[in-house]
Amino acid sequence: MKVNKAEFIISNSDVKKCPAEILPEYAFIGRSNVGKSSLINMLTGRKALAKVSGKPGKTQLINHFKINDNWFLVDLPGYGYAKVSKSTKGIFQKFITEYFEKREQLVCGFVLIDVRLEPQKIDVEFMSYLGNAGVPFCIIFTKADKLTKSKAMQNIAAYKKVLLAGDWEEFPTYFLTSSASGEGQDEVLQFINDVNTD
Numbered sequence: 001m002k003v004n005k006a007e008f009i010i011s012n013s014d015v016k017k018c019p020a021e022i023l024p025e026y027a028f029i030g031r032s033n034v035g036k037s038s039l040i041n042m043l044t045g046r047k048a049l050a051k052v053s054g055k056p057g058k059t060q061l062i063n064h065f066k067i068n069d070n071w072f073l074v075d076l077p078g079y080g081y082a083k084v085s086k087s088t089k090g091i092f093q094k095f096i097t098e099y100f101e102k103r104e105q106l107v108c109g110f111v112l113i114d115v116r117l118e119p120q121k122i123d124v125e126f127m128s129y130l131g132n133a134g135v136p137f138c139i140i141f142t143k144a145d146k147l148t149k150s151k152a153m154q155n156i157a158a159y160k161k162v163l164l165a166g167d168w169e170e171f172p173t174y175f176l177t178s179s180a181s182g183e184g185q186d187e188v189l190q191f192i193n194d195v196n197t198d
């Protein structure tokens with residue numbers, strides 16, 4: 001799939017105010033600073049569609065982008081960042097869990113994981129939460145440019161081991177990406193295209 005059109009629609013913290021239009025929707029979630037906003041820019045081939053920052057906690061709202069006039073891409077705030085003010089902290093912000101539980105248009109979530117790290121408790125917990133809530137999701141390992149392919153595959157294998165030792169019977173569909181090199185762009189867009197045309 002080629003992204004010919006990518007437009008920002010609305011930001012908000014209230015699921016009820018998300019666009020009413022019924023289009024298939026894909027949401028990007030993960031720890032603060034994992035690279036959600038960068039990945040959205042990379043996938044759409046736009047430099048600054050979503051706001052990127054070296055400081056964790058940049059994205060604070062649910063951001064809807066309409067792609068090719070026929071699906072929504074959603075940039076979400078990160079979880080697991082302690083400096084978010086006490087009132088909004090929670091373990092996973094309430095409006096994020098509400099988004100996943102109530103947004104009927106949501107077709108699939110993408111849980112982003114920094115491929116350099118060993119399995120993190122909070123990511124495993126978030127995936128369990130999605131699984132228990134019946135939300136379909138894939139994993140996107142980010143920042144592949146920061147380490148060798150063999151090290152990346154080793155770290156992905158460590159994740160598989162942890163998930164399969166827990167409640168999971170199979171490892172979710174996953175992608176290895178880099179917003180710096182564009183690695184994984186075709187694969188993720190192809191996946192979305194295939195799901196949309198099924």
Ligand code: GTP
Pocket residue numbers: 030031032033034035036037038039051052053054055056057058059060076077078079142143144145146177178179180181
């Ligand atoms: P929050 O909105 O704060 O939750 O962060 P985010 O997950 O949206 O991360 P963001 O895209 O803002 O990126 C965080 C930092 O990581 C920025 O400094 C990016 O330039 C950097 N970054 C993101 N993706 C990549 C990548 O694939 N490779 C490299 N080398 N750096 C990346």
Ligand code: MG
Pocket residue numbers: 036037038051052058059075076077
């Ligand atoms: Mg962001």
